Structures are given as C-alpha cells and as structure tokens.
Amino acid sequence: MATISELHDRLSRREISASELLDQQLARIEEQEPRVHAYLRLTAELARAQAQAADRLFREGGPVGPLTGIPAAVKDVLSVQGVEVTAGSKILAGYRPPFDATAVARLKAAGLVLVGITNCDEFAMGSSTENSGYFVTRNPHDPQRVPGGSSGGSAAAVAAGEAVYALGTDTGGSIRQPAALCGVVGMKPTYGRVSRYGLIAFASSLDQVGPLTCSVEDAALVLEAMAGVDARDATSADRPVDFLSELEAGVEGLRLGVPREYFQVEGLEPGVRSAVQEALRRLERAGAELVDVELPHTDYGLAAYYIIAPAECSSNLARMDSVRFGIRDESAPNLFQSYLRTRRAGFGPEVRRRVMLGTYALSSGYYDAYYLKAQKIRTLIAQDFQHAFRDCDAIVSATAPTVAFQIGAKVDDPFSMYLNDVLTLGGNLAGLPGISVPCGTSGGLPVGLQVLTPHWQDARALRVARAYEMVRDAA
C-alpha cells in the first residue's frame, strides 16, 4: 500500500493528479467495500471538489504540504460540516453538523480529500465494531472476523487500501486495538495533544483523536497536521508540535520497559505473546536495552475504566434528548415519554448498558463507592506509570491480548469483550501517548506491538515504533 510520502512525491512530480488519485481510490473502494463494509457513507462529491482544489495548488505552484490531495477517511464521530455524522447510532440518523471538528478543519487546511465516513461502534463504545447501529465491518484479513473497534471502519479502510489514512478516536484503545487487529499503524496521542472540539463525546477525560495509517511516518505526518492548542478545547495543550525530527533516531541506548503484568493478563494468546517477544528481541538487537518494570495496579484498570467511562458517557449522552438533533419518536404523548421512547428506539444494547452503569455509579449514595473509588484507582495507575518511567524511556507490550476474533464470538458476554482493551486502557487512564505497530502474525492474523511513553513524548513513541518498523522490514 502506498504511503503518504510516496504519493506526495508522485503528486509533486505531476506523475498523477489528485483527481486521478481520487478516481483510483474510489475504484478501490467500489471493489473492496462489498467484502469489508468499512464506510457508512461516501463523500465522493466533496472529495472531487477537494481533489480539484489540490490540483490547482500543484498546477499553480500554490502552498502544498505532505497531505495535499491525499484521499482519507474520517470516523463517524468527528464533525464534518454539512456531511451526515451519526456516531454509529440510529439516534443521530440524519444529523449534519453545522461546523467542522478542529481536527477535520486542520486537515482540510492541509489539503484533505475526504472520501467517506467510516463505521464504528455506537458512540465509540466497543472493541469489534459489532455495536454499530448500522452494520458490522469485516476484517480485510478474514471477513469472518471483526476489525476490532471502536475505530474498526477506519482500521479496515486503511488495511484494505480504501483510504491512505483515516482518523479514529481512542477512549480505551479504540485506535490502537483495531490497528493491531487489522495490521496497520494506529496512534493515540497524549491527552490534550489534539483538540476534541467537534468530537461527539464518549468519555471526555479519556477521549483523544488520532491517525490510522500504513506507516509510522504517515502517523507522524497526520498527527503533525492535527495537533496543537485550540481555543475551543480548554484541555488542548499549548506544547511544541514536532513529531518528525527525531523519527529516524533509532533505539540505540533507549531503555524499553517490559511490564511483567502485561505479559500475564487473562486471555493473552500464546501466538500474540511470541510475536511480541520476537519483536522485542529485534529491538534489542537494534541497540535497545530491555528492562523489567512493574505496573502493579494493572488488574484493577479494567474495573476503574468501566466506572469512569460509563459515568462520563451517561452524562454526555444526556444531550440525546429528541429536541435539538437526531430522531424523535413522534408517537410520544409528552416530553418525558419522548425522552424514553426516542432513547429506547435510538440506542443499541451496549450504549444502554453503559448509560445505566454510569447512571448507577453517579447516583446519590453510590458516588463514593464507585466513581470516587475509581478516580482514586486511576491515580494509582497513573503513579504506576510514573514509577515505571523512572527506569525506562518507553513501555512495550502487545496492543491487544488476542488476534481478530470471529464475528459474534463475544457479543453475548460484554465482559469478555471488555477484556480485549486490558492492555490499552491504562494509557487512557494515565493520559499517555501510545502507538500500535504491526509486528508479525499469529495463525495468519496480524499482531500489534504497543509502545507507551510519558506525557508529551509522542515523538519518542513514534521513534521507537519507526525503529521497530525498520528492523521488521529489514528481516
């Protein structure tokens, strides 16, 4: 699959126009989509106009950047002005945001050609894209298996060559886990790196926007275009943005922490473990030092996450009230019944579960036992990482404990589905940057290597992932 920089070179040399590139992209989508089902809707008309604008820039010598004219996809949770965006939910059917999310606006300014909106679990709640209110996306490596989730449509689109890059969001692993299961690169930046303005919120203290790409360099390029402070998101950070200058610096002399607990989690498949161990051996041969580190509260991360994320979502989803946007059950005789009937008709099972769980955890008399307790555990988990980073520069592990699983295998047991996020959600609870890079296969299916680094060390995570990519591809 061609990378952003390869395509940029071809566009710059005028070997191909952005409009021709778009035609090829749309043809590829038409060919792959009956098998993959990555897209909820295509935006070919918009893409056509954006590609023509890009061609004018190339023709007239206007300002072009690495992303100018590159076809890309956006997850169905980021606002795109005038384009239907539904958060994978029936309750928002027909909703057309009147503004762009900041991440989308910045990519538009960087020359985005938006080919379509990708499928995801409803309100980004899930690990398989089976919770979409519309349909299930298939893993391009085996259509009987899930692509992971919640950014499963974005991961599958990139893996199947249906987009050069795609945007996702990551609340507990929703970029990194589908990237791992589909064999692409996925990066969750430090909390605060990318503005959340215009992102349909799931859990506001955990959500981050990030890229899914074919290569680590592509992830750095997309992140560089999106990142940076935004007056419209008070949690976006005013920090220098530079993800490219140390990308090729290698791992010589870096200490990579191997957390014992992350190699002992329930359900870690032997084939995943051995693929990751082989990746670590290669990083060691490339000059990294592997050191043992401890994350002693790992066992409690899942429980804390499944209080905090549902609590925040129950609050955020209160705005789905049949008044300002989305569907309304017109049979309701009054406002109260309108809430009940519309939310019953519009929300699928996983959203119902989490909204009830969160409402319970925040309800009077239970707040201390659940929400406050979970926020204290969160402190312990963040401290675990701080302590570990005294002894290492980055933490490495599998991204997900399993390869892509069969469609339907976990839908009746929500808890077994949640376990697929056990290695990624710690990064969200602690606000750390994390990247997943493909590291071989198990039973013919992709495995992901996760690299976590301290706050604001996004560039270092990219650097380690890039170093691994080089030793992997050299082998």
Next chain:
Amino acid sequence: MALLARLGLEPAEEEFYAAQLGGILAHIDRLREVDTEAIPPTAQVVPLANRLRQDEPLPRLSPEEALANAPEARDGYFVVKAIQDSGDA
C-alpha cells in the same frame, strides 16, 4: 435505573440488562480490595492550568444553523412535546 437514565425499557429487557450489569458490577466490586484511604482522586490526568480568554464575542452559529437539525422548530425556537398531557404520562 433505566428510568433514571431515561431509557424506556420493557420489563423483559430490564431483566436481561439487570443480569448482565450484575456480572459487570461483580467484577467492579474488586476495587474494594485496594486501600485508597490516603490516595487523592484524579481530577485531571495531564496537568493543565486554566486558560482564560478575553470576554469578547466570537463567530457563532446563526439561529437557522442551530435549528437546522432539530426534529421540530418554529419561529426561531426548538419545539418540544408538551410537558403534561391527559394520557399515560
């Protein structure tokens, strides 16, 4: 709980979710094993100071844009169902 969350579930659905949520809460109850007496709760995960701006109006949505996605709107307002009725409220 479903009513508090404004989800109009049928009785059979309530039983279905009660059983599932019971299992999830059983796992969550493991948090009690951890002594957190002296641990402060996390209020924000990345240290950020309040960012203030001048109190000046910025570009905003027009009333038409703000109402464009409403199921029902009239004369610049969102229209909601009646608060009370004589029916099965």
